[in-house]
Amino acid sequence: MKITYYGTAAGEAWPGVFCDCELCRKARLLGGKNIRTRSQALVNQDLLLDLPPENNIHSLLLGLDLQKVEALLFTHSHSDHCYPEDLEFLREPYSHTRKGLMEVFGNPSVAQRFLDTGVGLGGEKERFRFHRLLPGDSFTVLGYRVLALRATHTKTEQCLFYRIEKDGKSLLYAHDTGALSEENMEMLASAGGKLNLVSLDCTQQKYRESGYHMGFYDDVEQKERLIKAGLADGKTIWVVNHFSHNGGWLHEELEAQAEKYGFLASYDGMSVEF
Ligand SMILES: [Zn+2]
Numbered sequence: 001m002k003i004t005y006y007g008t009a010a011g012e013a014w015p016g017v018f019c020d021c022e023l024c025r026k027a028r029l030l031g032g033k034n035i036r037t038r039s040q041a042l043v044n045q046d047l048l049l050d051l052p053p054e055n056n057i058h059s060l061l062l063g064l065d066l067q068k069v070e071a072l073l074f075t076h077s078h079s080d081h082c083y084p085e086d087l088e089f090l091r092e093p094y095s096h097t098r099k100g101l102m103e104v105f106g107n108p109s110v111a112q113r114f115l116d117t118g119v120g121l122g123g124e125k126e127r128f129r130f131h132r133l134l135p136g137d138s139f140t141v142l143g144y145r146v147l148a149l150r151a152t153h154t155k156t157e158q159c160l161f162y163r164i165e166k167d168g169k170s171l172l173y174a175h176d177t178g179a180l181s182e183e184n185m186e187m188l189a190s191a192g193g194k195l196n197l198v199s200l201d202c203t204q205q206k207y208r209e210s211g212y213h214m215g216f217y218d219d220v221e222q223k224e225r226l227i228k229a230g231l232a233d234g235k236t237i238w239v240v241n242h243f244s245h246n247g248g249w250l251h252e253e254l255e256a257q258a259e260k261y262g263f264l265a266s267y268d269g270m271s272v273e274f
């Protein structure tokens with residue numbers, strides 16, 4: 001299994017769209033891994049996680065091959081994860097090459113966003129089909145066994161994060177969530193097996209914050225909890241992702257901290273095979 005991170009910033013991006021604070025200025029000067037776009041990742045070549053406004057930029061500049069994407073999971077409706085307008089271009093006369101239906105999954109707030117933007121919920125002509133999900137739902141798509149878990153995030157919608165399994169490998173993509181809840185831990189336990197890769201929200205970096213997002217030391221705690229519960233082990237790969245300029249660490253410093261605790265610090269374009 002392979003995961004590629006195309007966007008690793010929180011909502012404001014980094015440098016922030018309208019920000020010129022010290023950390024945004026330094027990121028602009030240093031460039032490279034300090035330039036972060038909004039949240040998106042790809043599992044293997046066909047399962048996309050979230051559709052931010054930079055979806056097209058990821059395809060133009062970072063090699064995201066949207067021709068091969070056949071399913072899309074949305075975590076929630078925040079604008080850094082959910083820009084449904086791009087799905088209008090799946091159909092003729094905008095795409096002459098897409099065949100079949102893209103299977104799209106999201107919570108009822110994501111569905112509402114599709115309706116509010118006029119994109120609709122798809123059909124044969126639109127070349128996608130929307131499936132409503134609630135926390136606790138599990139399903140199979142393209143041979144992936146997917147479990148939707150309840151994120152601890154905004155109270156105004158039922159935000160999700162995902163456990164994804166295929167061919168005996170599994171990953172947990174836990175972003176835009178605070179610390180894992182007891183319910184999360186129980187559901188992961190009943191899914192069975194050890195996680196091969198765990199990707200954790202690290203929006204607040206050097207600061208602690210476990211009720212809406214997490215910081216790096218919250219992630220260190222989640223790692224200990226998952227290992228103690230037998231859901232991960234010494235072979236599990238740990239990744240931190242989704243960073244805000246308010247978190248205080250540019251990439252180099254983040255990477256140094258991450259290394260110390262056995263994590264990989266994600267950056268736009270990073271791939272991990274496991
Ligand atoms: Zn976000």
Ligand SMILES: [Zn+2]
Pocket residue numbers: 015016019020021022023024025245
């Ligand atoms: Zn800033």
Ligand SMILES: [Zn+2]
Pocket residue numbers: 076078153176
């Ligand atoms: Zn969010």
